[in-house]
Amino acid sequence: MTDWPFVLAGYGVILGGLALYAALLHRRLAAARRAALDETPPAEDE
Amino acid sequence: MKARILGVAAAVSVIAAAAVGLLVVPADLNQGDAQRIMYIHVGSAWVAYLSFGVTAVAGVLWLWRRDPRFDAVALAGAEIGVLFTAFAIWGGMMWGKPVWGVYWQWEDPRLTTTALLLALYVGYLLLRRMTDDPARRATRAAVVGLVAAVDIPIVHFSVIWWRGLHQTATIGSPDRILNPAAPLVFVSALVSMALALSLAWGYLMVRRYQLARLEWQREESARMGRIVAARAPGAAGQVAP
């Protein structure tokens, strides 16, 4: 039937959206963890 | 790590539930294949409500205890709730076009309520963006989250009465699938997708919470750093707190 494009669009966007958001979180978490490690105590060499 | 296992479990179950809804379950007699969207649409909506409930409760806990971890939970709940609300609306539209002939319709109480839900919590997220001080942000967010949560039941009833008075015959009502007399196959597809999405929600919540905690700590140390620099004697240039 002509319903399938809508069904696929429905599932596709939602599942894709979940995957995308999860990937985005992963990237941001990795970046945040790297930044936390880089931040050494204020032993600046001024 | 435990979170990773949860993530894998979530991914597997979501894909499996989708397969069930798309391939295993037979098409509906009246709504045809469009019915399949209901499984993921309803599941998304339930998870969204769950998420916002968590946000409201976490906000209250922040107001009570002032523990930043509660605020992190509230933020995660709101952001992920917005995500699932958007999914629910999208699913509703994809279902609506084949069944009603239109993408949007004002007589369906759930669609209109969900749209308001989205507006409420996008506002919540924007409010957070506009507030720089972490404690103030958490307090404002908690209070707004609470008022929003309290508004939802009122919205729900008002929209149902609205529809009731102006009822025109609609071909398909999404409610049919929630009928306890519905065929077991449909019900199990619905429940399995709802459970799968809940697992996904749990996983995303854990990750978003972790991210929120890291960001809060970064903010705190940045503020401490600025305060230290401002107090340093003979600080060459100066400073802006």
Added chain:
Amino acid sequence: MNGVRAEARIALAIAGKDALSELRGRHAAVSTLFFAALVLLLFGFALGPDSRRLAEAAPGLLWLAIVFAGLLAVGRLHLVETEDDALEQLALYPIERRAIYAGKALAGSAVMLVLGGVLLPTVAILYGIDLAPAVLPLLATLLLGTVGFAAVGTFYAGLTVRMRAREVMLPLLMLPIVAPLLLAAVQATGAALAGDPFGELGSWLQLLAVFDVVMAIAGAATYGFLLED
């Protein structure tokens, strides 16, 4: 008992102070009224010239005008405070934050009632509506609707008054919250004007009342946290 009376006295004092500054800043209050009337006029241009369509839309247009003007009014009542940090001083006093909220919400309600009172005849004239047979239910709807809006608005105005981009944050946060109030007020107004053919007027008024009570309690309970800022 003493506590309640003291609180009520404080609330009334604040309400009086705010109402007075509204009256003194006459230009601002009148400008808001004029703005609301202008909105009604513009709706005429947007939806006219078919007077039947306008008459049918009248309840909705009336309440939209009230909401838009109300946003301005409610925002201004809090703006007055920041201009001389009065709000911070109020918060220092060991009086119940609830009383401050109540006072401001009362002032807001009064302002909006006046607004509504002016807009009703304006709508009657512009859209050709006969108000006479429905005066009492219309006034009841106006009362419940404006009180509810003021209850919510006082809270959000207090929240956004010191925020960045507060002019847009206030409506952005408030409008979804007042959607059910708008819906109920419009339905009640329409029912009243039509002579309540389906007997729904009572239900809508009840919904408005519930909204008012729930939001007033929520606002009073949480307003204190906003003052802490």
